[in-house]
Amino acid sequence: MNLVAWLIFGALAGWIAGLLYGSRPNQGCVANIVVGILGAYIGGFIGTRLFDVDITGFNLSSLVIAVLGSLILSFGLSLIRRD
Secondary structure (H helix, E strand, O other): OOHHHHHHHHHHHHHHHHHHHOOOOOOOHHHHHHHHHHHHHHHHHHHHHHHOOOOOOOOHHHHHHHHHHHHHHHHHHHHHHOO
16 A cells, blocks of 8 residues: 555554544544554454455555554553553
8 A cells, every 4th residue: 555545544543443442532633543554464463364354455454453463452542541
């Protein structure tokens, strides 16, 4: 994927994860992008190691993996920050 696709993908994954996790719903577009892209890396790493699935492009399965990774990241950050 190119840079623009990663930014859109990250924003979408971060936004969905924020809605599902329920923390900071108005965290902003930049935070959604960062959480979404980092979540895609986390989800891709875990998915590849455990289930042999990976982020393959801009599709539904990749979005689900990225959202799950973003939820894991959000949970980890909430443990550190104690929100």
